[in-house]
Amino acid sequence: MKITWQKNDAKEVTLKNFLLRQGVSQRLYGKIKKGYGTVYLDGVKTAVPVLLPKKVELTLELPPDPPEEHVAPSFAPITILYEDEHWIVVDKPAGLTSVPGPSNQTDTLVNRVKGYLITKKDGTQTPRIITRLDRYTSGVVLFAKHSFGQTLLAKQKAMLDKRYLALVFGKVTPEHGLIEEPLGRLADSFCYGVVSDGKPAKTEYWVKGHAHETSLVAVKLHTGRTHQIRVHFSANGHPLLGDKLYGGSQELIARQALHAQKLDFIDPFTAKKMTFEAPLPPDMQTLIEHLGL
Structure with a gap:
């Protein structure tokens, strides 16, 4: 992996x-100083540490992250929306777990x-x-394809703009609003809920249409x-359609x-x-058309 500035x-x-200004951690710089990776100035390999001149092209070449042997590969198909040397963006289908866990170690996203x-x-x-x-x-x-990219995005995670579409029960008012209620795990339950000592949570929404109590x-x-979106709407009397865990009816759709x-x-x-979009899956698209929304 090569990064050039x-x-x-x-x-x-x-x-x-x-390098610290570019987001390289103190820990990673310490490893670079001890020979982890290679630094090039205007294409020429250089020793570390070094004083950089006023103008220079700096390339940092890092070895691949060691493979995580405990994560088994699955060769089931996936839908790639975008890929470059640093990032992969995937369209995840409903029903597929994101990460390995106790119930599924071998075929998650x-x-x-x-x-x-x-x-x-x-590589x-x-x-x-x-x-x-x-x-x-x-x-x-x-x-991210490597831990350095993961680290850099973690520093700007609040700047990730994540947008969703949801079908919820009832007529949501007002047409635009903020739900700001603290969320936490409920005692003796797998569910989350609005709790006074929970973590701050903020959900913004815009109503796109109403029809048939939806x-x-x-x-x-x-x-x-x-479960932020699911809990916030359920707590305000508008559970997501299909969300059995938080009180949503499964009459029209079998999943949230x-x-x-x-x-x-x-x-x-x-x-x-960078902007990426995933098309509505058939079950939601069909339901929206059926409801006339």
């Missing part, structure tokens, strides 16, 4: 200070992305999931609490009617805005 400022600076990378001989076998979704939520999921809402997450439609973020390597 162009230094164009007017003063000299140490390699350490420059993480297992499938690892199998995909092995098949294409990408990395350790995909890092950035935006995970509940098992029965469909849509956009972002992976509202279609667009949702933006300002925080990323477990929630789709991660769009994701925006600033690529820390290029400073460019």
Whole structure:
């Protein structure tokens, strides 16, 4: 893996200070200083530490992350929305678990992305999931191909713009609103709920239409609490259709009617805005058409 930066400022600076400004951690710089990876200045390999001149192209070459042997590859198909040397964006189907857990160690989205990378001989076998979704939520999921990318995005995680579409029971009012109620795990339960000593949570929504005791809402997450959208709407009397865990009827759809439609973020390597969208899956598209929304 190679990352290149162009230094164009007017003063000299140490390699350490420059790399720290780019998001390299103190720990990673310590490893680089001890010989982990290679530093090039204008294409020429250089010793570390070094004082950088006023203008220079700096390339940092890092070895691939060691493979996580406990994560088995799955070669089941996946839908790739985007891929480059740093990122993979996937359209996750409803029903597929995001990460390995006690009930499924071998065929989750993480297992499938690892199998995909092995098949294409990408050079990395350790995909890092950035935006995970509940098992029965469909849509956009972002992976970093290496731990450095994961670290950089973690520093700007609040800047990830995650947008969803949901079908909920009842007529939601007002047409645009914020739900700001603290969330936490309920005692002796797998469920989450609104609790006074919970973590702050903020959900913004826009109503796209009403019909047949159902509202279609667009949702933006300002925080990323477990089951946040499902709990916030259920607590306000509007459970998601199909969400049996939080009181939603399964008469019209067998899973929670929630789709991660769009994701925006600033690529820390290029400073460019990246935007990805996943089309509505057939079950939600059919239901929306059936309801006339």
